[in-house]
Amino acid sequence: MSFSFERMVAGRYLRSRRKEGFISVIAAFSFLGIMLGVATLIIVMSVMNGFRDELIGKILGLNGHINVYGLNGKLYPYQELVADLRKVRGVTSATPTIEGQALIKTEAGASGVVVRGLLPEDFYAKPIMSGKGGEADPDKAAGITAKISESNYFGDENASIGVSMAQRLHLDVGSKFSLIAPTCKSTPFGCMPRTRTFTVGSIFDVGMFEYNNSFVFLPLPYAQAFFEMGEGVNSIEIMTEDTRQIARVQQSIEEKLLGNYGIANWQANNASLASALNVERNVMFLILTLIIIVAAFNIISSLIMLVKDKGRDIAILRTMGATRGMIVRIFLYTGSLIGVTGTLAGSALGVVFCMNIESIRHAVERLIGTKLFPGEVYFLSKLPAKMDGQEVAVVVGMALLISFAATIYPAWKAARLDPVEALRRE
Numbered sequence: 001m002s003f004s005f006e007r008m009v010a011g012r013y014l015r016s017r018r019k020e021g022f023i024s025v026i027a028a029f030s031f032l033g034i035m036l037g038v039a040t041l042i043i044v045m046s047v048m049n050g051f052r053d054e055l056i057g058k059i060l061g062l063n064g065h066i067n068v069y070g071l072n073g074k075l076y077p078y079q080e081l082v083a084d085l086r087k088v089r090g091v092t093s094a095t096p097t098i099e100g101q102a103l104i105k106t107e108a109g110a111s112g113v114v115v116r117g118l119l120p121e122d123f124y125a126k127p128i129m130s131g132k133g134g135e136a137d138p139d140k141a142a143g144i145t146a147k148i149s150e151s152n153y154f155g156d157e158n159a160s161i162g163v164s165m166a167q168r169l170h171l172d173v174g175s176k177f178s179l180i181a182p183t184c185k186s187t188p189f190g191c192m193p194r195t196r197t198f199t200v201g202s203i204f205d206v207g208m209f210e211y212n213n214s215f216v217f218l219p220l221p222y223a224q225a226f227f228e229m230g231e232g233v234n235s236i237e238i239m240t241e242d243t244r245q246i247a248r249v250q251q252s253i254e255e256k257l258l259g260n261y262g263i264a265n266w267q268a269n270n271a272s273l274a275s276a277l278n279v280e281r282n283v284m285f286l287i288l289t290l291i292i293i294v295a296a297f298n299i300i301s302s303l304i305m306l307v308k309d310k311g312r313d314i315a316i317l318r319t320m321g322a323t324r325g326m327i328v329r330i331f332l333y334t335g336s337l338i339g340v341t342g343t344l345a346g347s348a349l350g351v352v353f354c355m356n357i358e359s360i361r362h363a364v365e366r367l368i369g370t371k372l373f374p375g376e377v378y379f380l381s382k383l384p385a386k387m388d389g390q391e392v393a394v395v396v397g398m399a400l401l402i403s404f405a406a407t408i409y410p411a412w413k414a415a416r417l418d419p420v421e422a423l424r425r426e
Contacts, residue, residue: 117223158201339403
């Protein structure tokens, strides 16, 4: 008897007759369980990868990889320091910046904002701010989205604000708004708030609600005057060639500065966020793996029932010369066929879903009449999905391994069946 005969018998066992239909139903549910488990695992892990990359990309698009700041809270003079930092190997740019909090006030209301001061040339050098790295949300109002592409002026008293803030405070390009500083100035009438009026020169959309709703960019000289920094700044923002080499670049900077300045990288500034994303990703992987394991238990139960139902057939095969190894392979093929087809179908479903995830999201939103992932809750204006080939291979390999392991005990049980006892029971 050849391997083709064993595979033929295994396929025949999966196509049970009416009296064995319950076994086929269990096998079908096992197939569906593995398919949905693999597809769900691929989809969720891809979405989490995309979410992590998008979130980190937005953070690094607006914030430096490494920040150098003065130990006394102010850097002045900073021009020579900037020139020295730009010479460090791996550094692509060193940008003087000022950052502080203020209150923005318009006729539509007031709210707290983060004000960041940059030189106009440094502002335009950021791809995410110049329009090359940001992506407008198609769900935003058409008028404001058009202004992003038509106007991009930053300089003099023209500031740049986020699209969500513009919608919330009813601002447009050319509108006026007031910024109120957190500190006041002393006058004969007491402490008076320091207020400055600016013009909206451009409206940006970086694809992240948190930044679109709370950031105001000012030209550096006006930010220095607004925060009373004189000619100084409060940090130097450094961008590197490769985010994976930040630790090495930071070490080179520390050796050059000799401990005279404070240094922090984006990972330290966002440590809790990065840790939470990694923990959530690992937990979701374990939870979704349980779906595949549950489906594998269905394979075990269906094969055990099949062994019990086919006891007479097994006994006849044994008396015709079939070895225990052949019986083992027949049931290994039977169970593995469920696992392999379920895994391949689940992989195809998961890949197709990830490739069309935005279209599916919009279709579901139109169907139910509500937004599934509002930007103000999930920080991003679209649902990202980034498939990792190595990760997909791990999921497929794990599903195949679990499916194969589920067939071992029933196959061993079938091979241990005594032909004489099986025929006598019949």
